[in-house]
Amino acid sequence: MLFNxxxxxxxxxxxxxxxxFLFTDVWLFAEGDFHASKLDKNKELYDIYLELDKVDFDPENAKKNEKGKSAYFFNSSIEKIYKAFxxxxxxxxxxELIDYYSNNNNxxxxxxxxxxxxLTYDDLKSKEANLHKELKAFYGNLYGSESPFNLSDFGSLKTKLLPTHYKEFFSSNKKGKCPFCGIRDLKGIHHTKKEAYDHYIPKGNYPFNSINFxxxxxxxxxxxSSYKGTKSIIGTTTNRNKAFYPYSNSHPAITDFKITIDLNSNDIINLKPKDLDLKIESFGFDEEIEAWQRVFAIDERYKALLCNESEGITWFTSIIDGYNTAKALGSTLTKEQYLESQIIDAKHIPLSSYGFIKSVFLEKCELMGLFR
Ligand SMILES: [Zn+2]
Incomplete structure (x- = not known):
């Protein structure tokens, strides 16, 4: 990712x-049968459990009773996981599970x-099949349209908590661009629609962190959706790698990324991805960059941007057209000076108009003498 x-x-x-609380105070110490009093050290959750217990639910008519279904799902999951433990x-x-719980959330x-x-679900399945089944059923359903947290008892995740979180999030994160590609705009506080939240460490493979923000x-x-999907940014269980952490305090600045473009063709107007070689480096972050490029197909997307008639190719032709226009309007700049001013502009705010890659591309075209 280009920035944190x-x-x-x-x-x-x-x-x-x-x-x-459920994990460390209730399930880990499970013995015998579950009873609501096991939750009484967490008054809020205890009260919610008792309230949800009063909601009618008939499994035969689950479709007609969303609230009953969610209430039953939450309470019965607590009980089933208690029994499995x-x-x-x-x-x-x-x-070991105590460490795994803490690690999977770190x-x-x-x-x-x-x-x-x-801990992966596969590890857990081979060790404790029933616990695996119950935890996966519970954690797999905590986020999304059927989450029990969408109930008003929990503060209405979907209709209240998420929208307010989203608004506050983008009041603090104002760049307006997706940090994972640097290409697309993100819907922020001025939009009525939202971007989806991605589970950075896939919730389908790793238990315990599906509602950890x-x-x-x-x-x-x-x-x-198009690129990351369920791909694992940290590699496989047997071959893990470092990855950028989206909320890191030590992420390289965007200007610390060195992008190199090699052009194997002079014909920019008809530029194709195969004519381009792209390298992205930042000292000390080789592994993170590799994982990022792999999962988000950065190579493919940046090359496509450069070969886009309305972007890369236009950046190139605009230098020639722009210079001629400036000259006609009385500019005394030489072509080299005009180009230099355009490159300085592109570098000035790297996330604006793809400046971070536009500047590199124009410099490369200049170096190859393509503007002469
Ligand atoms: Zn993106």
């Missing part, structure tokens, strides 16, 4: 707080340290 986001604290984090006879594994450290042990980042639709 600023993390914001928000009431939405209370949902992860409930889950932390109670059935785990391996105390050493339960102890998104910054997962990105920074490929040796940090994390350090693992959730708004992303443009191209990055999220």
């Amino acid at each position: 986001y600023t993390y914001i604290t928000h009431d939405i984090e209370k949902l992860q707080g409930y889950l932390d 109670a059935d785990v006879n391996d105390d050493a594994f339960k102890l 998104i910054e450290q997962i990105c920074r340290d490929p040796k940090l042990p994390v 350090k693992n959730l980042a708004p992303m443009c639709n191209d990055c999220n």
